Amino acid sequence: MLKVKPYAPILLVVVGFAIYSNILDAPFVLDDNVYITDNPWVGSLGNLFDMRDARYVGFVTFALNNYIGGGLFGLHITNVAIHVANSVLLYLLISALLRALVAKGFFGPDEKPLVNLDRLALCIALVFVAHPTQIYAVTYITQRFTSLATLFYLGAIIFYLKSAPDISGNGSNRFRSSLCYVFSLILTVIAMKTKEISFTLPVVLMGVEFGLLRRESCAKVSVVRIIPFILTMLIIPLGVIGVGILGGTENAVGELMMQQKLKDIAAVSSYEYLLGQSMVIITYIRMLLIPGSECSACDFSIGKSFFEPAIFSASVTLLIVIAATVYLFIRSVARRNGYLLLISSGILWFFLTLSVESSVIPIQDIIVRHRTYLPGVGFITSAVTAFFLLVSIINRRKRVNISPFYITLIFVLMISVITHMHNRLWTDAIGLNTYFAELEPCSSSHHISLAGVYASEGRWKAAHTEYRKAVGIEPDRVLAWSNLAKVSMRLGLFDEAIEEYEIVLKLEPGNFNAHYSIGLLYLKKGLPDESDVELAQALRLSPGNEMVLKLRALLLKVRTGEFDPSGLKIRMSD
Known part of the structure; x- marks a missing residue:
């Protein structure tokens, strides 16, 4: 039976803090002055109970950093800790999903699966914690909103899984299962008040409930369980358009952010923005596939026609990928193939979580690097799983003994060096x-x-x-x-x-x-x-x-x- 290895979280903590050890005194850069140093809302705890801001939770953490002290070191160490915690949560989530799939027979009747599932979960988390694109949500202090929302996003899914007795191992302990369910709901609400990317969380939980946890004998239970989470999807729209139950916000920066969002929506048509995002998404995929690769906003613009050569080729490519992924997902469920299910689910996660910022809702900045952080969870899961599966198939067919685990560790070491070196730039x-x-x-x-x-x-x-x-x-x-x-x-x-x-x-x-x-x-x-x-x-x-x-x-x-x-x-x- 797949079990969480005690050394895995320790390894992730050590690797994560080692990679980011050189940015703990990095100065404020880019928009940090707007959101932190010159923002009176985070200058004290006087607004702690003013929960009307759309990104209330993120701003509160900045205020707490300011109250506790520690200056730049305190802000950076918090960001790194959040990122490391995300890698640990990802390891726990993948482990829980794999246990559930093993229990449901998705890895075949053999006692020994084709892929070492323990090592697979660890490698996915290691690649996530070390990938260079994470810099823009970790080293860049202001983008704590992204990494913090991801923390609550992953936590909510884990507790939701634990709330199912047949998955969590809680058995007949209804109190423990109910407590996990409540924690999941609370974390979902907190995520919604951290950043708008959390809007898709209830959709992911619906997939977990009606896909992984399927209660064919009592579908009503599934519906009742998921309804409160669906209702949380009202939080973000109400916050953005400024008609929340409690009214506006005293946070001038937060108010300006909401006003800018409304201006962005009015300035560009959803269709034109969506066309432009087709090329952006291709670039995000390249950045995740080729660690250390960069992008320039100058190379992108709002689209005008679907038949523009660059937009047409990018859009067709993405449509083919999405169609193939859906087919792969359906096929993996029908054939109860856990490997293909994990790969296809990761790709669907990538597109779903990216949809908030890269689909039909216009945003001023066409391409921003930190937007790959939450979608990267799914992409990295798919990529690492596909690599493990490919090497394992080669081993079986060619009767060789190539270790995907050690190859991945070498890869993690390489990208860790790239990330650490790129972090130096942020210290100046x-x-x-x-x-x-x-x-x-x-x-x-x-x-x-x-x-x-x-x-x-x-x-x-x-x-x-x-x-x-x-x-x-x-x-x-x-x-x-x-x-x-x-x-x-x-x-x-x-x-x-x-x-x-x-x-x-x-x-x-x-x-x-x-x-x-x-x-x-x-x-x-x-x-x-x-x-x-x-x-x-x-x-x-x-x-x-x-x-x-x-x-x-x-x-x-x-x-x-x-x-x-x-x-x-x-x-x-x-």
Whole structure:
């Protein structure tokens, strides 16, 4: 009988922490400042009981990190611990599934299956913990949302399996089975409040209930068991569209995220987004198949026609893969072939869990690397199982003794080195942003991030250069123009800063910061009348603003000759 090996979780913990040991003091990068360092919601535990945010659980963990202390080390060690825990849960899940399939006769009547199932479960988890694509959900602090949602996702499935007496071994212990069922439901709700990718979890549980646990003698029991989980699928839509029972959220970042989602949905048709995602999914598959391979967002765009050569070939390829997988799944069930069932189920998992972000719901970023994390669970399961099966068949037919286990261990060692080496890049914020800026020259975001790093170090000229590159790439991006103007002020380029703030106002009329800053600059230049016009606009936008009132009082002194504006110290608003 297949049993969980005590050494397996220990090995996964050691391997996982060894791979990520060099990122525990890595700096904040990319969007970390938006979600963590500059987000007042996570600055204290004051909002701990405000559960209205769509990603409440993830934000709470950041707040707890901040409360406990530990700085970057605490944030990184938490992310690594979550990832390692996911690998252990994956090992436990695969082991539980294999036990269930063995019990139902899916691996034949032989006492010794063709494949060593103990080693198969361990190797799947090892490849998962070591794969380089996981960096984007582990080393990148902000993407804890993804790895944390996966933690609850896997946990919910495991407890659901344990709630079935014939699978868990609980026998007639109805209390223990009921407790596991409740835990599964709680984890499902928590997953839904962590990230939107959890939306598919009830569908997976339906597959477990009506497929693996099939109660042909009492189908009503299965229906009753799954209904509460189906109802949890309401949580995410209500949260995204902002009509949750408790109303809006005090988390400004979370609110902006929801608003952006609605803008994305309105900006692009679902059909065009789906067409573009066909090529993206092919790229995700390549990244999972070839560890260490990269992708560039510049190579992808929203599709316009199904018959565009690239879209047509990608779409047809995916349709063939999906059709073949469904056929393989049906055939494996009919023939009670556990190996083919595991392979086909893993591929279906990949497409199902990817469907939230790569199907008909438009998202601003067409391709993002961390989106392979949860789908990768299924893909890696399929790939490793297929490899074990292929080698075992060769061994039997050719009468050789090739070990798929040791070959996989060598592969894990190789990708562990790749992951560890790639992690080094994340310890240097300038190097990382430069790498991404070169990889994706069409994106202004990396230049903005790089400029932000330079600015934090007081390297204003370098920051100015990067912001200039950003507005050159994306001329209608308000953030880039606004930050460029701030840096120009720092460098004493007042005329240039005024021009840049005027562009901000053309793009975003009613921008308080632009009016205030132009008023400040005009006053500095000794132009009180022009300054007064801008400050009046700023005061209209923010009545009673203390900064504006103080500056207007100073303006009066300039007009009466009581104050020399050349001595005015430049102070920028946030």
